[in-house]
Amino acid sequence: MTQFLAAMGLFLALHSVPAIPAIRQRLIDRLGRRVYLALYSLASIISLGWVFQAALALDYVELWPPAPWQAWIALILAPLALVLLVAGLISPNPMSISFRRGDAKPGAIVAVTRHPVLWGFILWSGSHVIANGDLRSLMLFGSLGLFAALGMAMTERRSRRRLGVAWSNLAATTSVLPLAAILSGRARPGFDALMLTALLATALITAWLLWGGHAALFSADPLALAAL
Numbered sequence: 001m002t003q004f005l006a007a008m009g010l011f012l013a014l015h016s017v018p019a020i021p022a023i024r025q026r027l028i029d030r031l032g033r034r035v036y037l038a039l040y041s042l043a044s045i046i047s048l049g050w051v052f053q054a055a056l057a058l059d060y061v062e063l064w065p066p067a068p069w070q071a072w073i074a075l076i077l078a079p080l081a082l083v084l085l086v087a088g089l090i091s092p093n094p095m096s097i098s099f100r101r102g103d104a105k106p107g108a109i110v111a112v113t114r115h116p117v118l119w120g121f122i123l124w125s126g127s128h129v130i131a132n133g134d135l136r137s138l139m140l141f142g143s144l145g146l147f148a149a150l151g152m153a154m155t156e157r158r159s160r161r162r163l164g165v166a167w168s169n170l171a172a173t174t175s176v177l178p179l180a181a182i183l184s185g186r187a188r189p190g191f192d193a194l195m196l197t198a199l200l201a202t203a204l205i206t207a208w209l210l211w212g213g214h215a216a217l218f219s220a221d222p223l224a225l226a227a228l
Contacts, residue, residue, distance in 0.1 A: 004054040004136075008143055011047045014040075015147070037099055051140065056218070061135035071225035074131035079206045081124035084109070084178075087198035088116030095159045095170055097151075106170065108190035109198070111182060114174040115155065121148035131225070152176070 017023055017040070028036045091107025092100040097117040109116045125145035129138055156176070160167050173187045181187035215221040 001058065004051070004058060004139070007047070007050040007054040008140075011044075011051050012143075012147060014043055014047050015151075052218075055136050055140040058136040058139075062133065063135055063138065064133040066131075066133055066225060068226050070131045070133065071222055074127040075222055075226055077123045077127035079202050081120040081122075081127070082202045082205060083120075083195075083198050084112070084116040084123070085120030086201050087195050088120060090197065091116075091192075091194045094163060095167075095174070096155050106174070107194050108192040109195055110174050111187040111190055112174075113176065113178040113180075114171065115152050115176060118148045118152045118155070119178055121145065131222075 017027075024036075031039065087107065087109040088097065089099050091098060091109050092104035093106050093110050093114065093116075094104075095106070095110070096115045106114075113119050122145050125141035125148070128141045129145070132141075163170065173181065175181035175184075175186070182189050210223055
């Protein structure tokens with residue numbers, strides 16, 4: 001438990017850096033934006049790996065018995081979450097987390113939601129809590145999902161302050177809730193090369209995970225669980 005709490009604490013502290021403009025800008029000024037993003041991404045992956053390793057070392061405590069419908073929730077929602085995550089990271093988005101948060105026109109994924117990366121984490125973590133049904137999964141994925149939800153509220157406030165008068169025009173064509181702006185007619189659904197890239201990357205990663213990758217990494221076969 002100590003190792004898990006330490007790993008989670010490091011992960012949360014690391015992901016609090018972007019929320020502190022003074023520290024983030026000092027690092028960007030010293031390293032350059034590309035180097036900062038590369039190092040930050042690498043550190044995030046390593047810290048997340050430690051979190052998973054520490055969680056898997058915890059004792060298994062069942063909260064509810066597994067059932068195929070629970071596994072199917074993860075099989076459906078996890079790829080959707082990955083599309084949101086990848087498209088959100090590579091698409092221009094001045095209102096939320098992105099590798100391209102500058103003044104470029106927002107990518108097509110922003111019409112779906114202005115926080116695609118954070119919603120990706122919420123869908124991914126929530127679906128895995130339901131599918132796994134044990135205490136360590138609740139602690140791991142529940143913490144990540146809660147952190148993403150709180151991060152969404154913080155990002156909203158910070159973006160409003162940073163963008164000033166431009167916020168109203170940008171926010172008018174998107175929404176916090178996925179698809180809300182499209183369904184209300186405030187945004188038009190679109191498709192661009194970056195969304196295509198995200199779909200292709202998701203297809204390749206999902207295929208690898210389903211055909212042995214997930215079992216190799218986490219000792220769990222999603223297709224076998226869905227067929228119970």
